[in-house]
Each structure stands twice: as C-alpha cells, then as structure tokens.
Amino acid sequence: MTKTIPESVVERFPKYLALVQALLEDNKQWVSSAEIARALDLTSSTVRQDLSYLDYRGVANRGYEIENLDEALTGVLGLNEGLNVLIVGAGNLGRALTLHGRFQQKGFNIRAVIDSEPALIGEAVGSLVIEGMDILQKVVQSRNIDVGIIAAPPDVAQEITGKLVLAGVRGILNMSGQPVHAPQGVPVVNVRLLASLQQLAYAIKVADNKNDKDGLQRRPD
Amino acid sequence: MTKTIPESVVERFPKYLALVQALLEDNKQWVSSAEIARALDLTSSTVRQDLSYLDYRGVANRGYEIENLDEALTGVLGLNEGLNVLIVGAGNLGRALTLHGRFQQKGFNIRAVIDSEPALIGEAVGSLVIEGMDILQKVVQSRNIDVGIIAAPPDVAQEITGKLVLAGVRGILNMSGQPVHAPQGVPVVNVRLLASLQQLAYAIKVADNKNDKDGLQRRPD
DNA sequence: TAGATTGTTAATCGATTAACAATC
DNA sequence: TAGATTGTTAATCGATTAACAATC
Numbered sequence: 001m002t003k004t005i006p007e008s009v010v011e012r013f014p015k016y017l018a019l020v021q022a023l024l025e026d027n028k029q030w031v032s033s034a035e036i037a038r039a040l041d042l043t044s045s046t047v048r049q050d051l052s053y054l055d056y057r058g059v060a061n062r063g064y065e066i067e068n069l070d071e072a073l074t075g076v077l078g079l080n081e082g083l084n085v086l087i088v089g090a091g092n093l094g095r096a097l098t099l100h101g102r103f104q105q106k107g108f109n110i111r112a113v114i115d116s117e118p119a120l121i122g123e124a125v126g127s128l129v130i131e132g133m134d135i136l137q138k139v140v141q142s143r144n145i146d147v148g149i150i151a152a153p154p155d156v157a158q159e160i161t162g163k164l165v166l167a168g169v170r171g172i173l174n175m176s177g178q179p180v181h182a183p184q185g186v187p188v189v190n191v192r193l194l195a196s197l198q199q200l201a202y203a204i205k206v207a208d209n210k211n212d213k214d215g216l217q218r219r220p221d
Numbered sequence: 222m223t224k225t226i227p228e229s230v231v232e233r234f235p236k237y238l239a240l241v242q243a244l245l246e247d248n249k250q251w252v253s254s255a256e257i258a259r260a261l262d263l264t265s266s267t268v269r270q271d272l273s274y275l276d277y278r279g280v281a282n283r284g285y286e287i288e289n290l291d292e293a294l295t296g297v298l299g300l301n302e303g304l305n306v307l308i309v310g311a312g313n314l315g316r317a318l319t320l321h322g323r324f325q326q327k328g329f330n331i332r333a334v335i336d337s338e339p340a341l342i343g344e345a346v347g348s349l350v351i352e353g354m355d356i357l358q359k360v361v362q363s364r365n366i367d368v369g370i371i372a373a374p375p376d377v378a379q380e381i382t383g384k385l386v387l388a389g390v391r392g393i394l395n396m397s398g399q400p401v402h403a404p405q406g407v408p409v410v411n412v413r414l415l416a417s418l419q420q421l422a423y424a425i426k427v428a429d430n431k432n433d434k435d436g437l438q439r440r441p442d
Numbered sequence: 443t444a445g446a447t448t449g450t451t452a453a454t455c456g457a458t459t460a461a462c463a464a465t466c
Numbered sequence: 467t468a469g470a471t472t473g474t475t476a477a478t479c480g481a482t483t484a485a486c487a488a489t490c
Contacts, residue, residue: 008481010423014416032447044447045483052449060448060489077419078426092317099313102375102398108418147421154323171425173418177323185432187424189417195235196410197329197394198298200368202231203408204392205299211406229457253471265471266459273473281465281472 005053005076012050015040017073023066032063082107086145086169088160089152090115090123090130093175097151098125111143116156133163140167147171154178161188226274226297233271236261238294244287253284303328307366307390309381310373311336311344311351314396318372319346332364337377361388368392375399382409 019039023031033047040047051064056072058064074080085103087094090113097103098113113125116133123130131139139145148164150157150172157176164172165182172188174180182188240260244252254268261268272279277293279285295301306324308315311334318324319334334346337354344351352360360366369385371378371393378397385393386403393409395401403409 006481010420011416013423014413014419017419018415034447043483045485046481048447048449049482058448061446062490063447076423078422079419083422083425092313092320096313096317102415103418106415106419146425147418170429171421173421185428187421187428189421189424191414191417192235193412194239194323194327195232196412197324197368198235198238198300198327199231200392200394200408200410201299201304202234202297203410204304204367207406207408208391227457255471264459266461267457269471269473270458279472282470283466284471 003053009050009053012040012042013073013077016050017070017077020066020070020073024070028066030063031066031069033058035063079107082109083146084109084111084144085147085149086111086139086143087113087149087151088133088136088164089150090120090125091151094151095125097149098128108147111145112139114139136163137167140164140169145169147173150174150176150180152176224274230271230274233261233263234294234298237271238291238298241287241291241294245291249287251284252287252290254279256284300328303330304367305365306331306368306370307360307364308334308370308372309354309357309385310371311341311346312372315372316346318370319349329368332366333360335360357384358388361385361390366390368394371395371397371401373397
C-alpha cells in the first residue's frame with residue numbers, strides 16, 4: 001500500500017490535475033516543477049515534494065512528462081474508473097449540478113436525481129427524469145452509485161445522509177450548508193458556499209483597511 | 222487597526238459564526254470553549270486561541286456570552302453592513318444562487334442577475350429580472366454592488382473578472398471552475414466544486430484500502 | 443561533457459496543543 | 467472561598483522552503 005499522504009498535499013492534487021490536463025490539451029509534452037509552481041503560485045520545492053508522493057518519477061534535466069503525470073494524479077485521486085453519482089434534491093441547485101457537463105466530462109457520471117416532492121417526479125432534467133426519494137436505496141444499488149450529492153435543504157441533510165449510508169454509497173458531497181456526519185468509512189466533504197462568501201467579506205474588509213492606510217480612495221458608502 | 226489574523230484562523234470564523242447563530246436561535250446565553258470545540262471537532266485550546274483575535278473577551282468561569290460572540294464574529298468578518306451582490310450568468314447555477322434564500326438571510330443581498338444572452342433578458346428569476354451584460358458597469362455603480370459572483374462558463378471567466386474590476390466591485394466569488402486573477406486590492410475567492418469531488422474520490426479510495434486491510438467487505442465492482 | 447532539473451535531507455517557519463497563572 | 471474556565475506563554479507538531487548531491 002502507498003504511504004499516507006498529508007491532507008495539505010491531497011488538497012493540491014486537483015490543482016495539479018487541472019493544470020496538467022490543460023497542458024495536455026495544448027499538446028505540451030514536458031513541464032518542470034518551476035513552471036508548475038509559477039502557474040499555481042507555489043514554490044518549485046513544494047511542487048517536487050508533492051509530486052514525490054506519486055507513482056511516477058520526473059526525469060532529471062527534463063522535468064515531468066505530462067501524460068504520465070496526468071495518469072499518476074488520476075490514479076492517486078482514485079479517478080481511474082469514473083464514479084457514479086446520485087443527486088438528492090431536484091431544486092435549482094440539484095438541477096444545476098445535474099446539467100453541469102463538466103462533472104460528467106471529468107469522470108463523475110450523474111446517474112440519477114431524486115426528490116421527495118411527488119409533484120416533481122417524472123419531470124425531465126437533461127437526459128434524466130426526477131425519481132422519488134422512496135426508491136433511493138433501489139437506485140443506489142441497481143445503478144452502482146458511488147457518491148451521493150446532497151442538494152437539499154439543511155433541515156433534511158442529516159436524515160438524507162443516513163439514508164445514503166444505509167443504501168451503501170461510498171462517499172457524500174454535502175452542499176446543504178448543514179454539516180452532516182456519517183459513520184467512519186463513509187467520507188463526507190462539506191461544501192460551504194456561505195463560508196466562502198464570508199471569507200471574501202473578510203478579505204474585502206482587510207483590503208479596504210489597507211487602502212485606507214495607504215491613503216488611497218475608496219468608494220464612499 | 223487590528224492585528225493581522227492568520228488565514229487558518231479566518232477559515233474557522235464562519236464555522237464559529239454558524240454555530241453561534243444556531244445557539245442564539247436556541248436562546249442559549251453562554252458557551253464554553255470546550256463546548257465549541259466539541260461541536261466543531263477542534264481542541265478547546267484552538268478555540269480560545271482563535272477567539273482571542275476578536276474584539277470581545279470571554280469571562281473566566283462562565284465562557285463566552287453568545288450574543289457578544291455573534292457580534293464580534295460578524296464584525297471581524299466585515300458583515301455588519303450587509304453586502305450587495307451581482308450574479309453574472311443566469312444559467313442554472315446563477316438562478317440557483319439567486320433563488321437561494323440563505324445568502325439573503327445572512328446579509329448577502331442579491332441585487333441583480335445579468336447574462337450576455339439577449340434571449341434571456343427580461344425573464345424573471347424570483348423577484349429579479351435578468352438584465353444584459355452590457356449594463357454591468359451601470360448596475361454595479363447604481364446599485365452599489367460590493368461582490369460579483371461569476372456563475373458563467375470557464376472560457377469567459379477571466380473576461381468577466383476584468384469587467385467586474387473595472388466596474389468597481391470590491392471582491393469576486395468565482396464559481397466558473399476556471400481560476401481567475403484580479404489586481405491587488407480586489408480579492409478573489411475561487412470555489413472549486415470539481416476539486417471537492419476529487420478530494421472525496423481520494424477519501425473514498427483511502428477508506429476502501431483501509432477496509433481491505435482490515436479484512437472488511439467491500440461492494441464488488 | 444556541461445548544464446539543468448530532479449528527489450531528498452535538513453532548516454525554517456507557522457499552526458496547533460499543552461500547561462498554568464489569572465480571574466470571575 | 468472553591469471551582470471552573472479564560473487568556474496567554476511555551477512546547478510540540480507538521481508543513482513549507484532551502485540547499486545540494488544525484489542524474490539525465
């Protein structure tokens with residue numbers, strides 16, 4: 001088995017992967033740690049350290065072969081196979097995610113959208129049809145769902161989590177805004193859009209203070 | 222001016238704020254660093270250290286008064302006033318964000334939705350009406366927009382960023398998936414949903430390996 | 443071969459945690 | 467007053483960076 005990879009490193013892997021796939025599109029063949037560092041605003045030392053966790057080694061005096069780097073990053077992230085996704089909640093967010101082509105394109109195959117509201121059942125969302133919450137378990141099992149995405153209101157998020165776990169999903173992406181807990185062995189990633197906006201608010205405040213201090217103009221309230 | 226607050230601490234402030242506002246709803250009056258730590262999966266030491274950056278001090282032998290803590294966190298994040306938001310892109314994601322009541326409720330007032338597609342102009346999204354991209358600058362200025370949210374395709378994300386900066390927004394939340402750059406002084410927060418899914422994929426892989434090692438059953442492919 | 447770039451070790455830096463005096 | 471909990475200092479831990487021998 002591979003050595004445990006620090007969380008801070010894992011968090012950067014998707015960035016490397018996005019860059020590498022963009023370079024691949026441009027038909028570039030090689031990239032150096034210094035180039036990667038420049039593109040992602042890191043040091044080349046961090047880049048080399050991070051990439052040393054991969055199954056693929058760079059080549060002294062050449063750098064990293066992009067195709068191999070792509071494969072190694074895809075492999076380490078567990079993206080070789082593609083993952084089947086169920087979206088829970090067919091509101092605006094659920095529909096937006098379902099129709100967002102980029103997930104599909106990157107190996108997250110959206111296989112179903114379900115909702116507890118009977119009136120929505122049967123409605124089309126892209127090439128899918130909204131199904132009932134009552135058949136969640138059946139859907140997960142018959143369509144080999146790996147990942148459940150919670151795009152439902154906060155108050156039902158934990159309840160849905162329980163159902164997803166029971167049905168046998170392997171991981172959960174929770175966009176409800178309400179942090180949820182699943183048993184050990186079923187990882188949960190909580191996406192907090194409000195938190196991102198609040199961090200932005202902080203950054204704005206800091207930037208404004210800086211401008212004040214520097215004697216620069218700011219738009220009057 | 223206040224001391225600079227480490228990024229790691231600022232990232233936790235929204236979590237404290239969410240908890241504190243939930244406790245406020247429950248009419249709780251006091252909370253201790255140990256209780257906060259338990260709820261957010263931190264150590265009480267980290268909590269006390271973090272909260273010591275605030276303008277409000279706790280009370281020995283009592284803990285923190287929730288109402289004051291709320292105010293202090295709101296203040297430090299720059300959320301006292303509420304912020305006016307423009308959403309760029311009236312596709313599924315843009316509409317979902319516009320209609321998502323929670324942002325409004327937490328002080329992010331969505332004042333406009335714009336799109337470059339003429340056919341969409343005039344269409345209603347909740348209480349707003351989709352407006353044209355050509356009046357972006359006018360909208361930002363006349364409606365005192367603080368924050369632009371990019372909910373448009375990746376290929377136009379950087380271009381929109383330029384327009385937003387020129388129009389005078391104070392910060393940008395970028396949900397396009399394409400990282401964008403703005404000049405110093407206009408902070409950008411990039412939300413990467415795909416990266417979250419990829420991190421989840423990694424966590425799933427690790428969890429599966431662990432189960433294998435422990436000799437537990439895993440669903441066969 | 444000479445030069446460039448890797449992989450890795452050691453040094454530095456920053457974040458988290460432990461410990462405890464202050465205090466309500 | 468006694469006990470609990472804060473705020474803060476010092477210790478520990480982990481992540482980033484610097485440096486350089488190995489190597490293509």
